[in-house]
Amino acid sequence: MDFDDLMNQALDLPPGAAQLEVLEAAVRLADAEGDIENGFYARQHLVKTAAFHGFPLKAIIAFSWQLGQYDRNPEEYDGSSLLWRYKWIVGTISNFPEIPMSQIQELLEDLGKRYKEHGYSKRTYLYFRSRLALDHGKLDEAKAYLQQFTKEERDHMSDCNACEQHCIVWLHARLGEDEQALKAAEPILSGNMKCAEVPHITLPELLLPMQRLGLHEEAKKAQTKGYRLVKGKRDLLESVAQHIEYLTMTKPAKAVEVVELHLPFTLDHENPYEIMLFHLNTAQLLKKLIQEGSQVKLRLPASFLAAHEDTSLPALAAHFEGLAIASAQRYDARNGNDFYSKKAADKLLV
Numbered sequence: 001m002d003f004d005d006l007m008n009q010a011l012d013l014p015p016g017a018a019q020l021e022v023l024e025a026a027v028r029l030a031d032a033e034g035d036i037e038n039g040f041y042a043r044q045h046l047v048k049t050a051a052f053h054g055f056p057l058k059a060i061i062a063f064s065w066q067l068g069q070y071d072r073n074p075e076e077y078d079g080s081s082l083l084w085r086y087k088w089i090v091g092t093i094s095n096f097p098e099i100p101m102s103q104i105q106e107l108l109e110d111l112g113k114r115y116k117e118h119g120y121s122k123r124t125y126l127y128f129r130s131r132l133a134l135d136h137g138k139l140d141e142a143k144a145y146l147q148q149f150t151k152e153e154r155d156h157m158s159d160c161n162a163c164e165q166h167c168i169v170w171l172h173a174r175l176g177e178d179e180q181a182l183k184a185a186e187p188i189l190s191g192n193m194k195c196a197e198v199p200h201i202t203l204p205e206l207l208l209p210m211q212r213l214g215l216h217e218e219a220k221k222a223q224t225k226g227y228r229l230v231k232g233k234r235d236l237l238e239s240v241a242q243h244i245e246y247l248t249m250t251k252p253a254k255a256v257e258v259v260e261l262h263l264p265f266t267l268d269h270e271n272p273y274e275i276m277l278f279h280l281n282t283a284q285l286l287k288k289l290i291q292e293g294s295q296v297k298l299r300l301p302a303s304f305l306a307a308h309e310d311t312s313l314p315a316l317a318a319h320f321e322g323l324a325i326a327s328a329q330r331y332d333a334r335n336g337n338d339f340y341s342k343k344a345a346d347k348l349l350v
Contacts, residue, residue, distance in 0.1 A: 123152035137339025178209035204242035286317035
């Protein structure tokens with residue numbers, strides 16, 4: 001099968017793991033033949049599929065290759081398309097605790113420098129400054145950059161209105177500013193702002209703020225609607241984890257079903273941050289079930305059962321708690337604070 005056949009086969013498939021496998025075969029073939037043009041073209045599709053279907057590391061690797069080729073021969077490639085995809089990489093780079101803070105900052109500054117050289121405003125650079133500060137547990141810094149980015153003009157590199165508004169909701173929710181989070185979410189809740197991932201990722205951010213404000217019926221409706229949008233989607237595992245957290249408080253039996261359905265994704269998922277949140281919220285759920293005297297037996301994937309002889313609730317709770325705490329410590333060591341360890345400790349005090 002030649003390169004064109006592989007690409008035609010890939011593009012006939014829906015975006016996801018199967019398509020990604022064929023695109024990777026096309027990349028290998030182009031590289032083996034020394035065909036840089038085809039290698040660049042195949043990676044263009046690979047980066048998009050990987051970034052939005054739960055394979056961020058594959059996206060980072062493929063994009064880095066593309067960026068290197070562009071810097072060697074900028075006249076050969078579409079710079080604006082590459083700069084747009086650069087945002088996807090910057091948005092996920094912090095999820096990997098092994099990537100040092102210095103490298104993350106260098107990447108962000110490189111994005112800002114390239115955008116400036118191409119005549120774009122500082123808005124997107126400041127937007128990602130805010131997002132990454134939030135990822136690193138630096139909430140005051142995140143809020144300061146948020147205020148700066150909203151003052152800059154939108155341009156062709158700005159994320160869509162819905163994504164930017166979600167970021168504002170996200171920040172207020174993480175700061176515990178519940179009323180501000182709900183107010184910021186109004187255009188999303190009304191349907192005036194939406195995109196491929198909004199309100200999917202916004203609704204679970206609002207569940208705890210709604211619950212804390214006593215808006216229990218609103219939270220229940222938001223959870224029902226929100227879960228339908230993210231159920232079974234490996235690229236939205238963080239949102240699934242947030243549903244587990246809310247359901248642990250309101251419907252633990254339903255939370256168990258959510259864990260059972262999505263646990264298989266964590267066994268080969270590429271995003272360690274989303275896995276950490278899933279493990280953490282699952283441990284919280286299991287500890288609550290133990291406290292309530294539950295005798296429930298989780299339905300577990302065969303590969304998990306093969307590696308874990310003891311699948312009692314206490315053993316599973318200890319397993320997921322240990323994984324979550326270890327991950328939190330790795331992020332904190334990289335970020336230079338105790339944000340995630342404290343968050344984990346607070347949640348696990350059931």
